[in-house]
Amino acid sequence: MARLARLDLTDDELAALKDELSDLLDHVDRIRRLETHDVPPTAHPLPLTNVFRPDEVAESLERDEVLAAAPASENGRFLVPPVLGEAP
Amino acid sequence: MSASSLLDRGVAAIASAIRTGEARAADLVEEALARVDAGERELHCFQTVTADEARRAAEAVDAAVGRGEDPGPLAGVPIALKDNMCTRGTVTTCSSKILENWIPPYDGTVVARLRSAGALIVGKTNLDEFAMGSSTENSAFGPTRNPWDTSRVPGGSSGGSSAAVAAGYVPVSFGSDTGGSIRQPASLCGVVGIKPTYGRVSRYGLIAFASSLDQIGSFGVTVADATTAFEAIAGHDPHDSTSINLPAPSLAATLGEGVDGLRVGLIEDFLDQVAPACAAASSAAAEALESSGAKCESVSIPEMLLGLPAYYIIAPAEASSNLARYDGVRYGLRVDGPDAEAMNGRTRAAGFGPEVRRRIMIGTYALSAGYYDAYYGQAQKARTLTIRAFDSAYERFDVLLAPTTPSPAFKFGEKTKNPIDMYLSDLCTIPSNLSGHPAVSVPFALDENGLPVGVQVLAPALGESVMLRVAAVLEAAAPGDCRGPVLGPRSSTHA
Structure with missing residues (x-):
C-alpha cells in the first residue's frame, strides 16, 4: 500500500501505521455494514455538468516563473531522474 | 491597544472611515502590525507576516482615496489568509515541509478579489498540514495557541485564522472548511465562522484537500463582519468549474430582519455526544430564538451520525x-x-x-x-442518506440548530495520542460538508472554565441569507463576554 501511495517509509513507521489503520477501519465499519440496496452513490454535492469555453488563446502563467519553482529544470522543461531504467 | 481603536469597530466602520479620508490605511496597518508583533511571540497565528506588502497595499488605498477613487468595500481592512491559499510572490506552505519554500506564480481567485476590494493582507496563517486536523498540532512548523488560554489549542485546521481574529490582530480572516475547519476553530476561539454553500466561493488557488468537500469561508468578530467578508469573495468564477453560476448574494442588508415565524429544528442526535456545556448552549440558543419569535422544535436525524x-x-x-x-x-x-x-x-x-x-x-x-x-x-451511499435526511428535515424547518463542537478548546497533546479522538472533533460539522450546505458557528456561551462555546446554524443550499439572520439574532442574545477579541493573550482561565 505504501508503495502504491509512493511513500518510502521505514519498517517502524509502517508498523505504527498498520495499527492506526486497523483502528480506523474498525471505527468506520458501520459504513461497510450499512444497508444500501436501493441507494445511489453521491460523489459530489452539486449536479455537475461539463463546462465548456470557446477554444481561444488566452494569457497563462509565465513559463519562467513556473519553472523557477521546480526543483530542477533545463531548456524550458522540468528535469526528472530516469524513468523505467532509461539511460540518464 | 485601546478598545476604542478603529481597528476594533468593525469592517463597516473601518471601510467608511478610510473611504471618506477620515482615517488612513497606512496608520491602521501599523496598528495591526504592532498587535501582531506583540502577540506573535506567544501565539504563532502566522506562518508568514507580509508587513511590507501590507504597507504597500495601504499606501495604494490611501492614494486611491486621495485621487477621489473608491478603493472598495474592504478599503483599508487588515485581513489574514490561511496559508493554503495561493498568493503570487508570497511563500505558500500549507504548513507542510513539502511546500516550505514554494512561491506560487499566481493569486487564487479569493486572494485577487480581496486585493481588489481594498483589503490589506497582513499575513498567511498557520494550519494543520494540508488542512488535515482539528488543533493546528499537525502543522510542520509548530502549533498556534488559543488567545483565550495559551495552554489550549485554537482548533483547526484554520486555527491560525480564527486565533488571529480572536487576538484582535485583524477584524476578519479567511479559512477553508472540509469537515469543520472554519466552524470548529471559530467555536473554540469565540469568533464567528461561515462555511458557505459548496460552490459559492471559487476554489481556484485553494490548495486541494478533498475537492468535493472543500469550501473557503470567512471569520469575523461579529456576524456582520464575517458576512461582509464572505460577500467580498463570493460569486461565480470561470476558473473553477464547480463554482455556482449565480450572482453573488447580497446578505448584509437583510441581516437585521429577525426570525419572526421561522421554523427552527434543534438536532437532538448530537446532544448526548457532546460536553454538557456544548449541549446546553444549543438548547439555550433554541430558547433565545423562540423568545425572538421563531418556532423551535427538537428533531431527531439519526443519519447525522x-x-x-x-x-x-x-x-x-x-x-x-x-x-x-x-x-x-x-x-x-x-x-x-x-x-x-x-x-x-x-x-x-x-x-x-x-x-x-x-x-x-x-x-x-x-x-x-x-x-x-x-x-x-458504501461511504458515497452514506453521503446520499445524509443528504436525503437533510432534505426531509428542510421540508419541516427553515434552519437547523446544533452544537458546533463536542467540547470547548482542549489542551495541547490531549487528543494527539489516538487519531480517532481528534477526528471526533468534527462530529457535528461534517454533515454540512457531505451535503454541501451552508453553516455558521456563532459564539453563544462560556463554559465553567471561561472558555467560549459556539452554536451552529445550518441551512439548505444557498440559504445563507436566512442562516445569517438567525446568527445575528443569536449574537444579540449571547453574553458579550463569550466572544473575542481577547486583547493580550491569557495564560490560563479561571472558573
Whole structure:
C-alpha cells in the first residue's frame, strides 16, 4: 500500500501505521455494514455538468516563473531522474 | 491597544472611515502590525507576516482615496489568509515541509478579489498540514495557541485564522472548511465562522484537500463582519468549474430582519455526544430564538451520525488522489533518488508529516481494487442518506440548530495520542460538508472554565441569507463576554 501511495517509509513507521489503520477501519465499519440496496452513490454535492469555453488563446502563467519553482529544470522543461531504467 | 481603536469597530466602520479620508490605511496597518508583533511571540497565528506588502497595499488605498477613487468595500481592512491559499510572490506552505519554500506564480481567485476590494493582507496563517486536523498540532512548523488560554489549542485546521481574529490582530480572516475547519476553530476561539454553500466561493488557488468537500469561508468578530467578508469573495468564477453560476448574494442588508415565524429544528442526535456545556448552549440558543419569535422544535436525524465515518473514508480517498501531485517534479521539495519512483517515494516520505501520510494510506486503501465497493462505494451511499435526511428535515424547518463542537478548546497533546479522538472533533460539522450546505458557528456561551462555546446554524443550499439572520439574532442574545477579541493573550482561565 505504501508503495502504491509512493511513500518510502521505514519498517517502524509502517508498523505504527498498520495499527492506526486497523483502528480506523474498525471505527468506520458501520459504513461497510450499512444497508444500501436501493441507494445511489453521491460523489459530489452539486449536479455537475461539463463546462465548456470557446477554444481561444488566452494569457497563462509565465513559463519562467513556473519553472523557477521546480526543483530542477533545463531548456524550458522540468528535469526528472530516469524513468523505467532509461539511460540518464 | 485601546478598545476604542478603529481597528476594533468593525469592517463597516473601518471601510467608511478610510473611504471618506477620515482615517488612513497606512496608520491602521501599523496598528495591526504592532498587535501582531506583540502577540506573535506567544501565539504563532502566522506562518508568514507580509508587513511590507501590507504597507504597500495601504499606501495604494490611501492614494486611491486621495485621487477621489473608491478603493472598495474592504478599503483599508487588515485581513489574514490561511496559508493554503495561493498568493503570487508570497511563500505558500500549507504548513507542510513539502511546500516550505514554494512561491506560487499566481493569486487564487479569493486572494485577487480581496486585493481588489481594498483589503490589506497582513499575513498567511498557520494550519494543520494540508488542512488535515482539528488543533493546528499537525502543522510542520509548530502549533498556534488559543488567545483565550495559551495552554489550549485554537482548533483547526484554520486555527491560525480564527486565533488571529480572536487576538484582535485583524477584524476578519479567511479559512477553508472540509469537515469543520472554519466552524470548529471559530467555536473554540469565540469568533464567528461561515462555511458557505459548496460552490459559492471559487476554489481556484485553494490548495486541494478533498475537492468535493472543500469550501473557503470567512471569520469575523461579529456576524456582520464575517458576512461582509464572505460577500467580498463570493460569486461565480470561470476558473473553477464547480463554482455556482449565480450572482453573488447580497446578505448584509437583510441581516437585521429577525426570525419572526421561522421554523427552527434543534438536532437532538448530537446532544448526548457532546460536553454538557456544548449541549446546553444549543438548547439555550433554541430558547433565545423562540423568545425572538421563531418556532423551535427538537428533531431527531439519526443519519447525522453516519457523517463522521463516511467522511473519514471520502476525505482521505480524495486527498490521496489530490496529493499525488507532490511528486518532486514541478514544485516543492525533492529528495533525490536513482530513478523517478525512488525520488517520488523519498520526497513524499520526507515532505509529509504523520497525519498526512495516515490519510494518504487510508485513502489509497479505500480506493484500491477489492476494497473500493466496501469502503468508498458504501461511504458515497452514506453521503446520499445524509443528504436525503437533510432534505426531509428542510421540508419541516427553515434552519437547523446544533452544537458546533463536542467540547470547548482542549489542551495541547490531549487528543494527539489516538487519531480517532481528534477526528471526533468534527462530529457535528461534517454533515454540512457531505451535503454541501451552508453553516455558521456563532459564539453563544462560556463554559465553567471561561472558555467560549459556539452554536451552529445550518441551512439548505444557498440559504445563507436566512442562516445569517438567525446568527445575528443569536449574537444579540449571547453574553458579550463569550466572544473575542481577547486583547493580550491569557495564560490560563479561571472558573
